[in-house]
Amino acid sequence: MTEKKPHVAVIGGGLVGALNACFLAKRNFKVDVYERRDDIRKAEHVKGRSINLALSTRGRTALRMVGLEEEVLKNGIPMHARMIHGVDGSRNPILYGKEDQYIMSVDRRRLNEVLLSAAEDNPNVTCYFEHKVVRCDFTTGEVEFINKEGKKVQNKVDLIVGNDGAFSAVRKEMMRATLLDFQQEYIPHGYMELTIPPSPKDEFQMEVNYLHIWPRNEYMMIALPNLDKSFTCTLFMPFDIFASIKTEEDLMRFFRDKFPDAIPLMGEETLKQIYMSSKPLPMVSIKCSPYHVKDKGVIMGDAAHAMVPFYGQGMNAGFEDCIVLDEMLDKYNNDFAKALPAYSEFRKVDDHAICDLAMYNYVEMRKSVNSKLFLMRKKLDNLLFTIFPSSWVPLYTMVAFTRTRYHECIEKRKHQDEILNKVLYIGGVILFGSLAVSVVQILNQNGVSIHSLKDHFTQLWEAYF
Amino acid sequence: MTEKKPHVAVIGGGLVGALNACFLAKRNFKVDVYERRDDIRKAEHVKGRSINLALSTRGRTALRMVGLEEEVLKNGIPMHARMIHGVDGSRNPILYGKEDQYIMSVDRRRLNEVLLSAAEDNPNVTCYFEHKVVRCDFTTGEVEFINKEGKKVQNKVDLIVGNDGAFSAVRKEMMRATLLDFQQEYIPHGYMELTIPPSPKDEFQMEVNYLHIWPRNEYMMIALPNLDKSFTCTLFMPFDIFASIKTEEDLMRFFRDKFPDAIPLMGEETLKQIYMSSKPLPMVSIKCSPYHVKDKGVIMGDAAHAMVPFYGQGMNAGFEDCIVLDEMLDKYNNDFAKALPAYSEFRKVDDHAICDLAMYNYVEMRKSVNSKLFLMRKKLDNLLFTIFPSSWVPLYTMVAFTRTRYHECIEKRKHQDEILNKVLYIGGVILFGSLAVSVVQILNQNGVSIHSLKDHFTQLWEAYF
Numbered sequence: 001m002t003e004k005k006p007h008v009a010v011i012g013g014g015l016v017g018a019l020n021a022c023f024l025a026k027r028n029f030k031v032d033v034y035e036r037r038d039d040i041r042k043a044e045h046v047k048g049r050s051i052n053l054a055l056s057t058r059g060r061t062a063l064r065m066v067g068l069e070e071e072v073l074k075n076g077i078p079m080h081a082r083m084i085h086g087v088d089g090s091r092n093p094i095l096y097g098k099e100d101q102y103i104m105s106v107d108r109r110r111l112n113e114v115l116l117s118a119a120e121d122n123p124n125v126t127c128y129f130e131h132k133v134v135r136c137d138f139t140t141g142e143v144e145f146i147n148k149e150g151k152k153v154q155n156k157v158d159l160i161v162g163n164d165g166a167f168s169a170v171r172k173e174m175m176r177a178t179l180l181d182f183q184q185e186y187i188p189h190g191y192m193e194l195t196i197p198p199s200p201k202d203e204f205q206m207e208v209n210y211l212h213i214w215p216r217n218e219y220m221m222i223a224l225p226n227l228d229k230s231f232t233c234t235l236f237m238p239f240d241i242f243a244s245i246k247t248e249e250d251l252m253r254f255f256r257d258k259f260p261d262a263i264p265l266m267g268e269e270t271l272k273q274i275y276m277s278s279k280p281l282p283m284v285s286i287k288c289s290p291y292h293v294k295d296k297g298v299i300m301g302d303a304a305h306a307m308v309p310f311y312g313q314g315m316n317a318g319f320e321d322c323i324v325l326d327e328m329l330d331k332y333n334n335d336f337a338k339a340l341p342a343y344s345e346f347r348k349v350d351d352h353a354i355c356d357l358a359m360y361n362y363v364e365m366r367k368s369v370n371s372k373l374f375l376m377r378k379k380l381d382n383l384l385f386t387i388f389p390s391s392w393v394p395l396y397t398m399v400a401f402t403r404t405r406y407h408e409c410i411e412k413r414k415h416q417d418e419i420l421n422k423v424l425y426i427g428g429v430i431l432f433g434s435l436a437v438s439v440v441q442i443l444n445q446n447g448v449s450i451h452s453l454k455d456h457f458t459q460l461w462e463a464y465f
Numbered sequence: 466m467t468e469k470k471p472h473v474a475v476i477g478g479g480l481v482g483a484l485n486a487c488f489l490a491k492r493n494f495k496v497d498v499y500e501r502r503d504d505i506r507k508a509e510h511v512k513g514r515s516i517n518l519a520l521s522t523r524g525r526t527a528l529r530m531v532g533l534e535e536e537v538l539k540n541g542i543p544m545h546a547r548m549i550h551g552v553d554g555s556r557n558p559i560l561y562g563k564e565d566q567y568i569m570s571v572d573r574r575r576l577n578e579v580l581l582s583a584a585e586d587n588p589n590v591t592c593y594f595e596h597k598v599v600r601c602d603f604t605t606g607e608v609e610f611i612n613k614e615g616k617k618v619q620n621k622v623d624l625i626v627g628n629d630g631a632f633s634a635v636r637k638e639m640m641r642a643t644l645l646d647f648q649q650e651y652i653p654h655g656y657m658e659l660t661i662p663p664s665p666k667d668e669f670q671m672e673v674n675y676l677h678i679w680p681r682n683e684y685m686m687i688a689l690p691n692l693d694k695s696f697t698c699t700l701f702m703p704f705d706i707f708a709s710i711k712t713e714e715d716l717m718r719f720f721r722d723k724f725p726d727a728i729p730l731m732g733e734e735t736l737k738q739i740y741m742s743s744k745p746l747p748m749v750s751i752k753c754s755p756y757h758v759k760d761k762g763v764i765m766g767d768a769a770h771a772m773v774p775f776y777g778q779g780m781n782a783g784f785e786d787c788i789v790l791d792e793m794l795d796k797y798n799n800d801f802a803k804a805l806p807a808y809s810e811f812r813k814v815d816d817h818a819i820c821d822l823a824m825y826n827y828v829e830m831r832k833s834v835n836s837k838l839f840l841m842r843k844k845l846d847n848l849l850f851t852i853f854p855s856s857w858v859p860l861y862t863m864v865a866f867t868r869t870r871y872h873e874c875i876e877k878r879k880h881q882d883e884i885l886n887k888v889l890y891i892g893g894v895i896l897f898g899s900l901a902v903s904v905v906q907i908l909n910q911n912g913v914s915i916h917s918l919k920d921h922f923t924q925l926w927e928a929y930f
Contacts, residue, residue: 179651179747186644282644 005030005124006334009143009157011133011170012036015108016301016318017163018115022066023322024161025124027329032155033119034131034145036164041113051193051232052224053111054079054211054312055104056400062319065326068118072111076104077225083210089261093210094378097397098385103211103312105224136160136173138293159336160297163318166286168303174293182288187308187362190239190280194221196265198229205265206231213365216258220365233262242280248272283308285355289348292340300325305351310361313399317354320403321347353406357399380420392416470495470589471799474608474622476598476635477501480573481766481783482628483580487531488787489626490589492794497620498584499596499610501629506578516658516697517689518576519544519676519777520569521865527784530791533583537576541569542690548675554726558675559843562862563850568676568777570689601625601638603758624801625762628783631751633768639758647753652773652827655704655745659686661730663694670730671696678830681723685830698727707745713737748773750820754813757805765790770816775826778864782819785868786812818871822864845885857881 006029010021013035024031037043055063055076063069080102081093096103119125130148137143141157162170174180199205204225206212212223212231218238223231245251251272255263263271286306292298301318324347325339332338364374381394393402395416398409471494475486478500489496502508520528520541528534545567546558561568584590595613602608606622627635639645664670669690671677677688677696683703688696710716716737720728728736751771757763766783789812790804797803829839849857858867860881863874 179749181650183648185646284644 006159006336007157008032008159008161009034009155010161010163011143012162012164012168012301012303013040013112013116013127013129014163014165014301015112015115015315016322017161018112018119019062019066019319020161020163020300020322020325021119021125021127022068022115022122023062023326025119025122026066027326027334029124031119031122031125032157033125033127034133034143035127035129036132036169037130039116039127039129040109041116051109052105052107052226053315054224055106055111056312056316058313058320058323058403059316060104061403062323065323066118068114071114072106073104075110075114075227076106077227078102078209079105079211079224080209081211083207083212085212085214085259085261087216087258087260091207094375095382097382097394097401101397101401102209103400105211105226107226133164133169133173136170136177136297138174138177138296141296158296162297162299162303163301164303166284166302166306168299170297171288171299171303174297174299177297178290178293180288180290182286184284184286184306186282186284187359188238188240189236189362190242190282191309192235192242192275192278192280194233194235194266194271194274196223196231196233196262197267197270202229204229204231214259214262215365219258221259221262231265233266237280239280239282245275248276251275285359287352287355289344290341291344291348295335295337295340298325298340298343305355307355307358308362309358310365311354311358311399313354313358316400317351317406321351350406353410354399357406357410381416471624471801472622473497473624473626474499474620475626475628476608477627477629477633477766477768478505478577478581478592478594479628479630479766480577480580480780481787482626483577483584484527484531484784485626485628485765485787485790486584486590486592487533487580487587488527488791490584490587491531492791492799494589496584496587496590497622498590498592499598499608500592500594501597501634502594504581504592504594505574506581516574517570517572517691518780519689520571520576521777521781523778523785523788523868524781525569526868527788530788531583533579536579537571538569540575540579540692541571542692543567543674544570544676544689545674546676548672548677550677550679550724550726552681552723552725556672559840560847562847562859562866566862566866567674568865570676570691572691598629598634598638601635601642601762603639603642603761606761623761627762627764627768628766629768631749631767631771633764635762636753636764636768639762639764642762643755643758645753645755647751649749649751649771651747651749652824653703653705654701654827655707655747656774657700657707657740657743657745659698659700659731659736659739661688661696661698661727662732662735667694669694669696679724679727680830684723686724686727696730698731702745704745704747710740713741716740750824752817752820754809755806756809756813760800760802760805763790763805763808770820772820772823773827774823775830776819776823776864778819778823781865782816782871786816815871818875819864822871822875846881 008024008029008031010017010024010031010033013033017033017035021031021033055072060069060073063072079096080099081095084092084094086092116127120127128145128147131145131153133143134146134152135142135144138160141160143155143157143160145153145155147153160170162168162174164170171180175182196205206223208225214221219241220236221233222236223233225231245254252263252268255271284306285308286302288299288304291300291304300321302314304321305317307314307317325343328339328343328346332342378394381392384392385394385397393404393412395409395413398404398412399406404412473489473494473496475482475489475496475498478498482498482500486496486498520537525534525538528537544561545564546560549557549559551557581592585592593610593612596610596618598608599611599617600607600609603625606625607619608622608625609617609619612618625635627633627639629635636645640647661670671688673690675690679686684706685701686698687701688698690696710719717728717733720736749771750773751767753764753769756765756769765786767779769786770782772779772782790808793804793808793811797807843859846857846859850859850862858869858877860874860878863869863877864871869877
């Protein structure tokens with residue numbers, strides 16, 4: 001006797017949607033993917049969203065599980081360290097972890113194309129483009145779309161999966177169907193993408209295997225390498241600063257002041273041309289709970305937890321969502337009525353934790369990478385990591401290079417902070433003690449006895465009190 | 466030369482919308498009120514939403530400013546105190562403030578009718594019912610509605626005011642037009658309205674001038690008096706408890722256990738009939754920021770800040786919003802480009818504060834009114850209020866009986882708490898000191914000298930160490 005294949009509608013054919021289709025098809029589900037926009041593989045130009053992304057362990061693990069890690073990696077560029085650019089033009093690297101630990105710069109569009117093609121290679125998957133969700137019924141499983149001809153089309157499925165990004169239509173429909181706690185917060189910063197082209201000799205103009213950072217407190221610029229030997233730069237600034245830079249003169253004055261070394265790399269004319277024709281884009285942090293409705297609907301990726309981009313974990317967290325759902329479907333033998341609430345309950349704390357970490361890094365990354373204390377802490381962290389490789393894992397390493405649950409990363413870091421504070425305190429006491437002993441020794445060597453000092457202090461004391 | 470009257474669309478003809486229309490019409494604006502539902506004055510039965518409300522100083526002040534206080538008060542019932550019902554049937558009053566301070570139980574529907582009629586009495590106001598907003602353009606001021614015939618109709622105005630409640634359509638449109646921080650949180654409790662009818666002799670069955678409370682920690686019931694000598698009871702419980710009470714037997718067992726004195730008042734059959742045919746309703750807390758878009762849109766009342774009902778300030782806060790907008794329009798001479806951001810900035814902190822206070826009382830009201838410590842604190846508060854009437858105003862009094870800005874109420878309460886803690890600490894030290902002195906005196910009177918005691922303790926000490 002053959003059971004009927006579960007039929008799933010994956011809403012959204014972006015990174016998480018396409019990967020999720022691979023996961024669900026592998027379970028032998030019948031999967032229909034509905035994407036609002038046209039097929040990215042046919043598009044001449046893709047607008048909005050960042051050009052490249054930092055792929056780390058969680059994302060790689062998910063890709064490996066659907067057999068795509070190799071293919072994605074061969075088109076990526078390893079980044080072993082941050083490269084900090086000072087205002088004076090200095091460049092200082094800070095390793096991400098150990099020598100062999102690196103994150104990968106990957107091209108968003110290429111990755112999306114690989115994922116979509118892999119999904120479609122599976123006979124269980126059908127992709128529909130230019131289909132916009134207008135209604136979901138989480139009791140019957142009916143979904144209604146408007147297609148590219150402007151006509152209404154319907155489908156009826158066993159499960160509606162919302163992988164449709166931060167402004168998810170599926171989530172909006174869920175909010176009509178269930179009591180959904182929801183929170184969205186915009187940060188005062190916007191971002192704009194600029195570019196550093198290859199050199200005239202078609203070479204990278206900066207050290208290639210790094211994520212370049214220009215930390216300037218209120219402002220920050222980063223640059224990731226591309227396969228074509230260019231770098232994509234992202235400039236983060238408060239919207240009101242963007243608005244205050246109105247003319248090409250304003251722009252050059254600002255760049256000469258804050259990012260002088262980037263001007264010759266970008267080329268003054270190109271910089272002016274791109275800046276003047278672009279608008280800064282907003283960044284939003286979104287949390288909600290629960291992620292499911294009954295046994296018929298679930299949201300994942302940015303639809304469930306959009307985050308500010310400062311931990312480089314948005315895509316990685318979304319990819320890990322696919323692993324977690326897959327594990328829950330295993331555990332509950334594809335029983336959606338059990339797997340969906342279990343997924344929601346299990347994953348919520350971790351998604352909320354990475355949203356918080358990203359928001360924390362929003363401040364940390366601009367400010368701290370500039371500070372001596374931050375560098376000392378990084379060095380101390382890495383030293384302890386070398387001595388105790390299994391028990392003292394730095395926060396960034398846990399987040400980027402392990403699959404330790406995000407909320408546990410935060411807990412472990414708190415625990416480390418407590419220990420470090422104690423160590424620093426004890427260290428301080430020992431240091432102060434040694435100092436005192438040295439002083440006494442020096443005094444002794446100079447013929448001053450400790451007893452005469454004591455008498456002296458006693459006399460002083462008695463004279464005053 | 467006559468200036469053109471500003472033309473305003475008030476979306477929502479509920480309590481805040483109708484009052485706001487009165488305020489704006491008084492400024493000589495041309496006001497169109499659009500209500501999604503039918504005219505409440507013609508409806509036979511109004512479903513959803515609570516039947517009666519507690520009107521306090523902020524709401525009364527707003528009504529006074531548009532000349533409606535008298536008319537509303539004559540149909541209200543003063544409540545001077547809470548009446549606490551124990552499980553044993555005991556009833557104990559706790560005053561709201563001083564003897565002459567009371568809140569008013571008013572009928573929601575009647576109040577809405579009074580406000581709508583008052584608005585329409587002004588030749589500047591036109592009301593449109595069964596008009597549902599489908600689109601707002603905050604650049605042009607165009608608003609599109611679907612009317613009762615299902616046809617699209619448009620209007621173009623200088624200002625779109627969203628007074629359309631917690632699930633505001635105007636707010637949704639604002640979220641498409643501007644970067645709006647937004648948060649909604651459902652609490653685990655639901656509510657259900659029950660009733661205590663008049664006695665056979667057509668009299669109130671309980672003390673009339675009270676807000677009756679049955680605090681039971683996880684559960685709570687309250688009752689407000691109506692002009693027809695009935696009481697409207699509201700039962701608050703976690704949804705899962707509501708769900709666990711499935712049969713009439715479950716219900717009666719539960720009521721006999723938790724609210725035994727209410728059964729004969731409600732009548733067993735009526736209680737069963739209402740409970741079995743009703744569904745518990747959810748409660749949501751909503752915060753957002755900012756409240757305006759450009760010089761064309763603003764949201765107020767529940768549309769901007771829905772709160773849980775446990776401070777009885779939802780309507781009062783919404784009415785006070787109307788005062789604050791009126792003041793800002795005065796201050797900036799009807800210049801919307803200045804008045805709207807100023808309103809948003811000024812009012813946000815207070816609305817957020819009252820949402821927080823309401824959420825705090827969600828716990829406080831169920832638990833604390835049961836506790837001796839809470840009662841002692843109330844008495845101490847009231848004592849200090851009597852001694853220092855201008856400087857020691859209890860929190861509830863500030864919120865319900867003054868127009869002290871909500872966020873200042875919280876700050877003042879924190880300050881009071883600090884003082885009280887210090888006083889209690891000093892009091893404790895003095896108490897302990899006096900106690901010690903008394904002990905020594907008693908010992909002396911019994912021929913035991915303090916020195917022999919000291920010797921005794923010294924011997925003990927030395928024997929052990």
